[in-house]
Amino acid sequence: MTTRNPYPKGVAKREEILRVTLEIFGRGGERDTTLRTVAKESGISLTGLMHYFASKDHLLTEVLRASDRAAEERFHSQGSASDPGDFLARALTANAADGARIRLYVTLAAASTDPAHPAHAYFEERFALLRTTIAAHIAEEQRAGRVAPGIDPHFTASALVAASDGIQLQWLSDPGIDMAAHVRRVWSILVPEADSPPGAAPPA
Numbered sequence: 001m002t003t004r005n006p007y008p009k010g011v012a013k014r015e016e017i018l019r020v021t022l023e024i025f026g027r028g029g030e031r032d033t034t035l036r037t038v039a040k041e042s043g044i045s046l047t048g049l050m051h052y053f054a055s056k057d058h059l060l061t062e063v064l065r066a067s068d069r070a071a072e073e074r075f076h077s078q079g080s081a082s083d084p085g086d087f088l089a090r091a092l093t094a095n096a097a098d099g100a101r102i103r104l105y106v107t108l109a110a111a112s113t114d115p116a117h118p119a120h121a122y123f124e125e126r127f128a129l130l131r132t133t134i135a136a137h138i139a140e141e142q143r144a145g146r147v148a149p150g151i152d153p154h155f156t157a158s159a160l161v162a163a164s165d166g167i168q169l170q171w172l173s174d175p176g177i178d179m180a181a182h183v184r185r186v187w188s189i190l191v192p193e194a195d196s197p198p199g200a201a202p203p204a
Helices: 008-032 035-042 046-052 056-078 084-096 099-111 119-143 153-173 179-190
Strands: none
Touching (some): 008 035, 008 046, 008 056, 008 099, 084 099, 084 119, 084 153, 099 119, 099 153, 119 153
């Protein structure tokens, strides 16, 4: 269980620990990201570190949560995305600038299949929120007549999330892949405009 310190110094220290953890993970992956190493590079004792984070798995999961908060703040400052495909594409563009975040995401996604892992709840909540938000957007666009009525919002939401996560895994093997372009194209195929036939490919 993560302990949140309400005082400014505690909050600042917690954020520093999360930043340092991601840096260490980026250098050496999960194997080299130990609590002792994080504590040393954060200038805190191991006992002090465990006051904030009970285990390495909890710590790494909180790094992802912090990354999500930063992404949300970044997107708000840049203006709203035009659609879920654009939102995810912009997120992937930011992730590509820091491969450590993608490696951590993919690593914990695999580990989270164990219900006992701290990341299990994170991914469960994240996927549910994404699917619900995307499906709601599609349904609203259908009511407004901007999206073809035959589109299944829930299936399409799951398919878009799968495309986004899957392309990140492929990117780790081939960083030359344009993840943002991939997701935008998937969105345009999954969600054609009301006057386009379902499944129609976007213009070249």
